[in-house]
Amino acid sequence: MSNTLYVATFTPRALVTVGLAKFLKLDVEIVEDRESDExxxxxxxxxxxxxxxGKNGFKLTETIAIAYYLVAxxxxEKLENTLVxxxxxxKANVLRWxxxxxxxxxxxxxxxxxxxVGKVPYNKKQVDAALESIEKCAQFFELRLKEYTYLATENVTLADLLSFYSWSAVLGSVCGAEFRKKHPQLTRWFNTVATHPAAETAKKYFKLAEKPLEPPQGKKKEQKKEQKKEQQPKKAEQAPAPAAEKKPKHPLELLGKPALSLDEWKRKYSNEDTRPVALPWFWENYNxxxxxxxxxxYKYxxxxxxTFMSNNLIGGFFARLSxxxxYMFGCMVVYGENNNNGIIGAIMIRGQDYAKAFDVAPDWESYQFTKLxxxxxxxxAFVDxxxxxxxPVIINGEPREIADGKVLK
Ligand SMILES: N[C@@H](CCC(=O)N[C@@H](CS)C(=O)NCC(=O)O)C(=O)O
Incomplete structure (x- = not known):
């Protein structure tokens, strides 16, 4: 049996171990489809x-530990001395970086x-704070790289390689050309390390971004949608669909078009800061x-x-509600910690009959519904x-930290 590395694409942590294993010419099987591997x-x-x-059954997690172990x-010995x-x-300096x-x-x-990218609710303040911290990280790199070619020694070490993979992900997504221009030493170092053979895997998956990522479903997308709508023939001009093709209507469709447009609210929620902007808008428009x-x-x-398994349970429930x-929007969260957690959420539905919205999911009866x-x-405040x-969410009078959650939209 060979050594096995379980990874995922687009995560610098996993990819650096792939790049290293390849560079070190180790006999390692790379597995991306980890969920189906018992x-x-x-x-x-x-x-x-x-x-x-490992071949010998040795199990290891943590990027840093795996990287050091692959080198070992x-x-x-000579290569190990160079890299660590x-x-x-x-040695301390390599580990520090x-x-x-x-x-x-x-x-x-x-x-x-x-x-x-819309994986968790968008909050401008949080994103700006994270970008500010990335800026500080870049300044810290600039400081060192103004005087030295590499981060820890006079050679490319694990410090440079792990940092290269992390920066590859940053510079391929949330920071663009302007950021690179602002950090000439970091950029010079990045281009130098890019020529090292262990950098190959990063170059395969991350391409430098010209423009940084924008908030999800930004205004441009909305404009496009509007244009598309205009290009479509007006209702009266459209040929009526043959009767046989008509799908049975969802029972909630019969309630007609509401004044509060769900799509508009979903866009607000995705694009605006949740507390200061999106929620006040929601309460102004909610009927x-x-x-x-x-x-x-969740009843059980x-x-x-x-907690990650509880979150998967929410994901499955939401998928079955498709x-x-x-006719729905909401969030459900996992509160607590491993072996002591629960699932709770707030969901808005069209109309007043929750069964009509939820009974499309076979597991809907595993949940208890209380009208707010x-x-x-x-x-x-609970919905907010x-x-x-x-x-933290208050459960039986006690605050419980939220570990994870999902948005139904
Ligand atoms: N401290 C760990 C963190 C590992 C980690 O969080 N990996 C992420 C990818 S960067 C992951 O597996 N995420 C999958 C998930 O959370 O479901 C390390 O350095 O290896």
């Missing part, structure tokens, strides 16, 4: 990549990237006669184990908290 699911309950299983596996340093100071790139920089990248709001709670919280998605009253401040999902 050896992986049984060995790594946290489901984080990279993860490694070569048994080439020789003296105590060199490796840690900085893999924690500080990547964490800020995730904080900026996920909201910008309890057209829509209703529901507290949705005591059976939940790992036939009703045109938008005239009550405490019910409004679930949709902004930025502070």
């Amino acid at each position: 050896r992986y699911t049984k060995s790594f309950p946290l489901d984080k990549v990279p993860a490694f299983i 596996l070569t048994g080439d 340093g020789t003296t105590a100071e060199e 490796v840690s900085f790139a893999n924690s500080d920089l990547v964490q800020q990248l995730i904080k900026a990237y996920f909201p910008l 309890p006669e057209e829509w209703s709001l529901w507290k949705v709670e 919280n005591d059976e939940l184990t790992l 036939a009703s998605i045109k 009253d938008s005239s009550k401040p405490e019910d409004r 908290d679930m949709w902004a999902w930025d502070k």
